[in-house]
Every structure is written in structure tokens, then in C-alpha cells.
Amino acid sequence: MPELTVTNVNKTFNGSQVLHDINFTVHDGEFFTLLGPSGCGKSTTLSCIAGLDRPDTGTIALDDVVFFSGRNSTFVPPEGRNLGMVFQSYALWPHMSIADNLALPLSLRKVPKTRRNELIDDALDKVDLLHLRSRYPHEMSGGQQQRVALARALVYSPRVLLLDEPLSNLDAKLREQARAWLKGLQASVGITTIYVTHDQEEALAMSDRIAVMAAGRMVQIATPTEIYDRPAAREVASFVGSCSFLDGRVVRADTTEAHVELLGSGQVVHATGTFDVRAGDSVAVAVRPERVTITSPGHMVSPGTNLIRAHVDSSSYVGARYEYLLSIGAAQIAANCLTPNHDGEVDLAIEPENLFLYPQKTLITV
Template identity: 60%
Template sequence: MPEVKVAQLSKRFAGNTVLHDIDFTIEDGEFFTLLGPSGCGKSTTLSCIAGLERPSAGSITVGEKIFVDTAAKTFVPPEGRELGMVFQSYALWPHMTVAQNLAMPLKIRKIDKARQGVLIDDALEKVGLKDLRDRYPHQMSGGQQQRVALARALVYSPDVLLLDEPLSNLDAQLREQARAWLKRLQEELGITTVYVTHDQEEALALSDRIAVMSEGRLVQVGPPHEIYQEPATVGVASFVGRCNFLPGRLASVTGTGAEVVLDCNGQTVRTRPADLPAGSSVTVAVRPERLKVLAGGRAAEGDANVLRGEVVTGSYVGSRHEYEVRVGDRLVQVSTGRPGLTGELSLIADPEVCLLYPSDDAVPADVEALTTVTG
């Protein structure tokens, strides 16, 4: 399967730029996810690759085939790209059986009937639905319809598979099952896959690499563990997983770390090193599960970054307990296996898990509102 190269891709609608110089390369056989909130440009990027949208600038190549080159005025229409696509709605023809749905792209390619039957059975075998070839879409569950849509995209052996939020219509339990099944199938087939989703958990579970998008721009591209553990911006940290944000002032910087005076309680905490001048306004970010909890306000000697707080709320969510802890004028989220925490406690934030960002990398307004204590 070929690699996909997107270079300097831009798209404008009625004078409004919705994609700004998008650049990435997807390796042969890679599961590559475009992740971001609604309106960030991920589906538009996918549509440009598919040929459903014509870019305003840039180029797209798959292997040796040039699909788009605006400078050379090259544009290959969708039917000439040999790409498989699964839409969020599945887009199955309701008046056709499963086999008839799969036959449509084969008929368009003028494949003879005998060969069609072989390809249809093979595609349905891959998705585990060979025995349901004569059913109609309304006779099938949402999960089965999703598999039919995927089989239709695979039936003609496309060069690249494009998936536009294909699991979003499934309930939570079925979505988890479909996620695991889809990942196994993609690895077995070795097909280069471009996946669009706004679900960060889905992106982390499925992807070889993730491209996080915001307002039509690529913010960060990397493997799942890097996106989660080393978010490039406050926006990435807040969108991919949960995160606590503590504003402050950078007091000092050395080669081994930095010291920040927190606005919420005036306490000085140590963080990773920072390429910022002392005196800068900054934000300290730390994941809820990386905070260690000591009940009763006790802290061991030598523990760094001991934040004193008081439990405001607690919830049991099955695999863990989640708490909101008041630290000065901030609400800090804590995720731990310890049940029944109440009253005062200490939170330990090791310096190596404390990320540091300049204050002009703003915390999203909705996150800020949830973490600031008023009154």
C-alpha cells in the first residue's frame, strides 16, 4: 500500500480560509488519525484527499500518483483515485441487499459478474458477515451496517482507506468492540488508513500516529503516547484527555528545572526545564492521574510540590475514583484508586510530570470556567 503526502494544503470557502498550509506524510500501512473538535478542518482535509473537495492550494499524492497539484492545475476526480471511503452515516442503499450494496463499486469499475461474486464474498468474509449477504440494511444492527459499509469500501482493494467518524453512531459498548475489531482488521490487511474523529480516546486506542487539528491548522503530529504525555500546547493538553491548569509566574530557570509561583495559593512548585525567561507569566499543567494523594494533609519528607487542598466532590467511576480538590482558588481534578477521601489532603506533583506553557498559550474558556472557584 502506498504512502500519502499532503503538502501546503489550503482550502477557502467564500473568502474564509478553513485549512491553513496542512503538511503531513502517512507511511505505507499506517493508521493515521485526524483528531480535533467540530469545525477544526479534519473532515475537510479528508474530503480533499478523497476528491470530494477541491483544495484552494497545495498538493496531494498517493504513492506515485498525483491527485492534486494546484500549481500545475492537476485534479483527479474521486472516481479516478481508487480510494475506499466509509462515511459517518454509512450511506448504504436501503433498497439493496448487502451483496448488491457491495456490487455497486464493482459495477462502476466494469468488473465481470463472476469476479464480482468472488470479491463480494471475500470482503464479507473479512468483516464476518458472509452469511448475511442477502439481508437488507434495515434488517441489521448499527454495528453490522458499519461493517457492511467497511466491506463495500474494501471490496475493490483500494490503495488507501478513508474513514470519517465511522463509529460515532454506535452505542458506547458496541463502539469499544468495533474499535478493537477495526484495529485488528487494519493490521491484518496492512492497508494505509486515514481516520477522522473528535473522540480522543478512540484516536489514542486506534492510531499509529495522530494529527491534532485546531481552527484549520495542524497543531501536533506524533504517536499516541507522545500526544498524551508531551502535548505541544495547552489546547492539545485540554482536548486529549483531562488536565489541570495552574497559572503562575516563572521565578527561576536552570538546566534541570524551573520554579513557578502559583497564582492560586502563592506556593512555589518545581517543573521541567523551560525555554522561557524568568518573570514570564506561565501555566503549569498536570494530568489528574499523575497527582499522588496523601490523605489527612500528610506529606513525606523530600516530596516535591506538595499542594495542600480540601476535597469538594468525589465520584466512583468503576475503575477509579475521581475527586475535585480545592487548592487556593482553583479546583484540581484528581484520579486515584483510593476510595472515600474527604476533608484535607496533600497532592504530590513530581516535577517531571508538571508541564510548562507560556501564558499566551491560553487555557480554553470552558476549561478555565470549570476550574476557577468564585465566591
């Protein structure tokens, strides 16, 4: 049962540190995603696992096989790790047929010729391309080339599959179809998979767990539901999904709830959860737009629900909903609503558990 562990991995390029003490474990059969914006270190992390980049310090191991150890200078080259990798560009040989592209890694591993065709056909059958084994890459669509690259990574039965933004070259509709197909294939094959993407929707839809990265650091590792519903840091809340942030000052608090005065308006909101804040602390109060309900001033709500007076600045119809921007003093907040024609002064109803609190500090740009 392969379990991949990355421990205290650091990496520097040209004097600039791009990975800072990266730690995570990927369990057997898990679909594990590294999520973050360009430049956050996710592809470098994947390259270190693949052996394409060598870390400065730390350890990378698959079960009891150590691929890299900074302590004793262990470094297993890529060809010795038995990992499958699909690149963003697919990296197919244009002068080779699809079958020959798949035969190449088998030849390098000295698989007998009598066995190669069987493995090639099996891999192409998994990605529904067996009938196109004689075609060349330029004779195939982008989606088909993506599946060929995946088949080539699977043909020699790697212990772990590494995917570096493999869907990014597809158009939006095909990408949506491909991610469902890819997740289904991964589950049916049962292979441990590490997936790199900057697409938060893709990560939420496909992953068993997600590691959100920012500026070369792991910010939160959790299930998609936990990442979205309880972002552990402001960096996560601001990158995964949409959030409004309001400046506030804690009036009173304990470990499970806090009352916060919103700066500029003087209104006080009540948040529940697990907080590490004290009275007098400056905080950012965050809320997702779909968790904000627009009501008429004086409208009755359930006891404990926050009511915040706001002014409608603008609204946009985007098909499935209306998106509103509202002002609370000098601050702005977004709200999604199914109904039109909200204007002027309104009340915003927000449940205490839907407010996130984060200490005011320098934000890692994502």
C-alpha cells in the same frame, strides 16, 4: 508501498478559511488518525484527500501520483484516486441487497461479472458477513451495516482507506467492540488508513499516530503515548484526556527545568522537561488528575517531589475511583484517587516530570 503526503493545503468556504497550511505524511500500512472537536477541519481534510473537496492551495499525492496541485491546477477526481471511503452515515443503498451494494463500485470500475462474486464474497468474509450477502440494509443492525460499508470500501482493493467517524452511530458497548475488530482487520489487511474521529479514547486505542487538530490547524502529530504523556500545546492537553491548569509565573528556568510560583497561593513547583520559558514569564501549569496523589499534611515524599497544600472542595465516587476537586488559593485542581474520605487540608504530591508548562496566550478553543 503507498505513502500519502499532504503539503501546505489551505481551504476556504464562503470567505472563511477552514484549513491553514495542513502538512502530514501517512506511511505505508499505518493507521493514522485526525483527531479534534467538531469544526476543527478534520473531515474537510479527509474530503480534500478523497477529492470530494478541492483545496485552494497546496499538494496532495500518493507516492508519485499527484491528486491535487494548486501550483499547476492538477485535480484528479474521486473516481480516479482508487481510495476507499466509509462515511459516518454508511451510505448504503436501501433498495439493494448487501451483495448488490458491493457490486456497484465493481461495476463502475468495469470489473468482469465473472470476477465480481469472488471479490464480493472475499470482502464480506473479511468482515464476517458472508452468510448475510442476500439481506438488505434495513434487515441488519447498525454494527452490521457499518461492516457492510467497510466491505464495500475494501472490495475493489483501494490503495488507501478513508474512514470518517464510522463508529459514531453505534452505542457505547458496541462501539468499544467495533474499534477492536476494526483495528484488527486493518492490521490483518495491511491497508494504509486515515481515520477521522472526535473520540480521544478511540484515537488513543486504535492509532499508530495521531494528528490533533484545532481551528483548522495541525497542533501536534505523534504516537498516542507521546500525545498523552507529552502534549506539545495547551490545546492538546486540554482536549486529549483531562487536565487542570494553574496560572503561574516562572521564577527561574533553563532548557530542562523550571521553577514556577503559583499565582494566588505563592507556592512554588518544580517541573522537568523541555521548556522554552524564561524567568518572569506567565505560564499555565498543567497536570493530569491521575498524576496527582493526595496525602496528609506533613506526609514524607521522595526528594524532588512537589508538595502543594490544597483544600478538598468535593469528591465523587465513579465506580473505579474517587474524583476530587480541590482548591489551591482561587484555582481548582482535579485528582483521581482509589481511597475515600479525604477532606479538609491535604497535600498534593506531584512528580516534576508530570507537570506541563505552556506560555499564557490566547487558547484555540477546542
